[in-house]
Amino acid sequence: MRNKILEQAIRLFGSSGFEGTSIQTIADAVGIKKPSLLYHFNSKAKLRDEVYKHLFDHWKSELPKLLATTSEDPFGSFIKALVEYFQDDPNRSKIAVREMLDRPEFVRKVISEELRPWVKLVSDYIRMGKQSGVVVEDIDPESYIILVIMMVIGTVAVGDVLSSLVVQENIDTDKVIIEELKRIGRKALFKKS
Amino acid sequence: MRNKILEQAIRLFGSSGFEGTSIQTIADAVGIKKPSLLYHFNSKAKLRDEVYKHLFDHWKSELPKLLATTSEDPFGSFIKALVEYFQDDPNRSKIAVREMLDRPEFVRKVISEELRPWVKLVSDYIRMGKQSGVVVEDIDPESYIILVIMMVIGTVAVGDVLSSLVVQENIDTDKVIIEELKRIGRKALFKKS
DNA sequence: CCTACCGATCGGTAGG
């Protein structure tokens, strides 16, 4: 039951936002009464925290594995894992973006404590590539990483909306945007690509 | 008075979202009573529409001018204008992102009708550069444009949050991210840069 | 997990 509630909360918080979703609506979607929902999660705020935690925990366990893997194309495999996770349920990136807008201080604190060491690892790795001559010299590793993450999350969260700047119907526009994202990322990172 | 209401609505919709902002809160911020606000804007939905229209109208008038200007660095001047507009009041990009999440169908319709011709112009321009040999061959112009816009809006809307992936205090992180954004954009667009 | 109920706040109207 608890998981069924979390599932519907993720879906509804993603499409309508936290303030735009009442616990009544979530309870209806699950098929229970409001007080029953509040038995599992003591308050709406508590439910939000657990939704957030649920989505975040994936990366706390997955990132170490991902960055430890040796691959002949570390860039490609990292982007692929990032895209796959968010594309698997677009509500994940929608919630991520919404949280950054709704609770900037909270998100800042969390990613600063939990994710920064890993970003440091990647930026050091880029700096090494710079010294060994495979990475372009004028890159700013930290900004580069932030912008790539921004493109990935942005594409999955609102890419279908922005793609109407370009085409009427949009089946699979995501795929071609992701391909271009990889091309841009590579071109801006490597000397030869 | 009407403008004072719009001003506060933009500020509050930006920071707390449409559903997260009551007309009471807006009225308080302006210093009038709720029914007085509803005299100027008949309903909350109507107020949202006018806020949206107010922000959008800028581009309907500015884009033609911007794209008609001949410059020795069209890329640089375009990015600069885009960044300056959004940075002038970060609530603009926050509202843009929020609208894409909250009302995807509506935003899709609006940008499809109003902005698509201009994006077509830019993508044709990129294609010309491709033929004349100054632009890289493997670019997908439409996806490229979408991703650049995504980076700009993303940087202004949530760049300060994501920058905590990298630094503790963030004064002027925006500026260095925007510089890296331009570098990435150029590198992925031009053969020589 | 439910019924019954709470005060507070929501968007909005009547009427001046």
Add this chain to the structure above:
DNA sequence: CCTACCGATCGGTAGG
């Protein structure tokens, strides 16, 4: 532009 007021819905509790 205000006072006074509306029904509906909000998050949440008591009690079984």
